Amino acid sequence: MGLKVGDIGLRAASAVVLAPAAVLATWAGGGWFCALVVVACGLLAFEWARMSAPGFWRSIGAAVALALIASVVAAHVGQVSLALILLVFGAMAAGLFARSRGAEALDAAYGVLYLGWPCILLVWLRDMNEAQGLYWTVLVFAVAWASDILAYLVGSAVGGPKLWPRFSPNKTWSGFIGGLIAGMAAGAGMAAWLDMGLLNAFWGGVLGLAAALATMAGDLWESALKRRFGVKDAGNIIPGHGGLLDRVDGLMFAVVVVAAGRAIVLMLEAAA
Incomplete structure (x- = not known):
């Protein structure tokens, strides 16, 4: 398999555009890094909803995003235990909401846990010292x-x-x-x-x-x-x-x- 030069070039161009924002927010830390993770949570939530529940992706994406953002903000203010509790209850709430919409409850709940756990740990790492x-x-x-x-x-x-x-x-x-x-x-x-x-x-x-x-x-x-x-x-x-x-x-x-x-x-x- 040969190198796909065009594909590599497109990937490199995307990295050049997106990497500076991630690097600057990581360097600044604090609220800037939390804001970066919050934005990422919103994007990830709606991507997950589009994959797992394409017929209800807007409402379920909003439910997943709310659970993720609440957990990340709690971690940022130093309440990691509360963040984990919010993540679990957020997963349950997102699952019940998805079920009420006729979508798969387990997919919505899993999406919260799958996406949220690493986001909480990333904020914990950056905010520790x-x-x-x-x-x-x-x-x-x-x-x-x-x-x-x-x-x-x-x-x-x-x-x-x-x-x-x-x-x-x-x-x-x-x-x-x-x-x-x-x-x-x-x-x-x-x-x-x-x-x-x-x-x-x-x-x-x-x-x-x-x-x-x-x-x-x-x-x-x-x-x-x-x-x-x-x-x-x-x-x-x-x-x-x-x-x-x-x-x-x-x-x-x-x-x-x-x-x-x-x-x-x-x-x-x-x-x-």
């Missing part, structure tokens, strides 16, 4: 983006046996391995470059490898969901990428792994 919060958030983005980009480039250039042809016919084992190596290198590089406490280059590489594996899993999981709903892309908001969910599916899984790593480091630092 001004310097450390920035470093750990950068680590998430670096690992997820590096593994995603290298998996695509290596898979396109090398080709070879398919990874999971039933759900994602374009992904290859060569791309999978390339993505894992890139994620491990990004994790080790970030830990060596930034002052991340007990997370040195070795353990940064280990965490990067685990997060890269999660990134690949998130990508494959979204491919399975799209196959279930019978859609090619989650949306069309980003040229060359489809929807926002198509762009952040791996990041959503990676942030769970990195947040777990951050929690372990905090426990070790507290015990030291």
